[in-house]
Amino acid sequence: MRQIFLDTETTGLYPDQGHRIIEIAAVEMLNRRPTQRHFHLYINPEREIDAGAQEVHGISLEFLQDKPLFAQIAQDFIAFIRGAELIIHNAPFDVGFLNMELSRLSMDPLPSFVSGIVDTLKMAKEMRPGQRNNLDALCRHYGIDNSQRTLHGALLDAELLADVYIAMTRGQESLLMELSTSEQQTMQSHIEVDFSAMKRLPPSEEELASHQQYIESLSKSGASPW
Template identity: 80%
Template sequence: MRQIFLDTETTGLYPDQGHRIIEIAAVEIFNRRPTQRHFHVYINPEREIDAGAQEVHGISLEFLQDKPLFAQVADEFIAFVRGAELIIHNAPFDMGFLNMELARLGMDKLETAVSGIIDTLKMAKESRPGQRNNLDALCRHFGIDNSKRTLHGALLDAELLGEVYIAMTRGQESLLMELSGTEEQVSHDSVAVDLNNVKLLAADAEELAAHAKYIEGLAKSGATPW
């Protein structure tokens, strides 16, 4: 499966108030392995950056003056993510900004180009209710080195998100592998069984009575034993 960890940085918090994207990073994995392919670009937002936002990501308008406009990178970005499953921490935030930028150009929503979207913040809240579930907190929880993250940056955050997601889903992967292995073992063992040596043990009176009582209980509850 092709998956892409996605992150953006913006001029502020609200796309409906005219805030714009200033950085996009997308890091690709295939079958849970890094492919070393990524998309990363800084964007001239054609507007001021809120002081609070600049404190978070450290990107200045002066730095962005010679960078491309979103319109100049939109097609390349869509081509890179097309058909992949996007994995985003707090997906509504990034998707809101990306779809706003695409709408400005008369382009379709990002959802139409990708195979699906996973919100790791939602996943974390479900598995760690009542706890801090921002990226730094999850890195600490899973023992991931985030010492280079002195400021928010889309590329580093996307890479860290990749490590967090793999850690969050590693147990599920192990369970699937165990189930697969069990099925293979059962299949293998069934071939080796010598039916001529199988001993059939008949239930005694007490076991038969218990079974009958169990079936009667199922009937009363409306359930069926099959």
């Protein structure tokens, strides 16, 4: 299974108020193993960045002035994620921004390009109800080193999310491994049965007479024994 762990940083909180994506990262995993392939770019939003947002991610408009526009990277981004399952923490936020950016280019919404979207925040709330389930809290809970996360950054957050997701779903992996091992053992035990060693005992006269009576009763009733 091909999975993409995705995160974005933005100029603010609300795409319907004209806020834009300024950083996007997508980290690939194949069959629950990192492939070391990723998509990561900073993007010129063509607008100011809210002070509160800049305090969170530390990205300035000056830094983004020479970066590409979303329109210039959209096709490369879609090519990278196409057909994969997206794993996103608080998926409605990132999906909302990506759908807004795609709609500006008259492109189809994000779900049309991928096999599915998993929200790990929703998963965490179901697994840990009533507890803090942001990325930092989950890293602490699962013993994942997030000491480099002094500010939010899309690439680092996507990489940390991949580690968190593997920890969250480790029981599923163990179950699949146990089922696979059990199936192999069943197949091996079936193959190893030596029927040549079985003794064939001829039926006794009493068993033959009983069988003949059963056949005759079936004939009288009109039923066929074959």
